[in-house]
Amino acid sequence: MPELPEVETVRIGLQGFLPGKVVKAVHHDWPKSFPNAPADVEQFLIGARILEVKRRAKVLLIELNTKYSLVIHLKMTGQLVYRGEHERFGAGHPNDSLVHDLPDKTTHVHFDFTDGSHLFFNDQRKFGWVRLLPTVEVPNLDFFLKVGPEPLSDDFTDKDFIQRLMRRKRSNIKAVLLDQTVIAGIGNIYADEGLWAAKIHPETHVEDVPTAKLKKLYTELRAVLKLSIEKGGSTDRNYVNAEGKKGSYMSFAKVFRREGKPCPRCGTTIIKTRVAGRGTHLCPHCQPKPYID
DNA sequence: CACTTGACCTGTCCGC
């Protein structure tokens, strides 16, 4: 899916559009995309006014004035696209838009607001979901009980980072970065980018990485996440922001999806391998494979 | 306990 920077970009966009909107109707065509009790939808969603759009890890939270919230996970291919009253169909969307007329065949949930605007949840692979839950119950979702700290929060220090990584010191560092219970929000793109920046091979066991490099990884990961938010996230395939537009971080990526191209630091050809069950990009010169006996 | 694999889905790309 969208990882932290993409979800945050969507959040910022939606926060500009949605507060104050009143839900008039909701449509859905795939039960797993919107698994809710119809009675709750009728009572706590229809007629509800949107207060605020928040994010925790890779999950979006749309708070309503009914003490309920829409909880949304985009997973791999989810999109949340806002359209104003007369923008639902139509021509004239800019070239950087992946989404044209809506709803389309990937739209599995959409909301109509009383002012004529709409919010579309599109999801090609149908892994994502929208759930309506009492706001006080959101933190008690299994995922939120277990999820790690936000890597960009002010009180998240390099000491916290290293301490949490060391809880799985015998594991491959890439697998640990992808584990949402260790640190929230990092996925395949930013794991690869961060490990390249800190010159760590993704198969290195956490305990074998020198502390100085772990500190470097902390700094670089935060920097790459921040840069990507500034660039509106990464569009590799499906990702678009709340306006249906692509992000531009991919053109700044150093290794992700750049196999066969030169490493920007040393010129060595970037390779793609498999680590922790995921496609993994690295520079074999800057990130030498650890010696394993 | 930690790692791997499969499942959830659809679409695209690549080799034959």
Add this chain to the structure above:
DNA sequence: TGCGGACAGGTCAAGT
């Protein structure tokens, strides 16, 4: 042009 297989930004469950 068609077909089969691998693969795609994420998580969860089950198996080893």
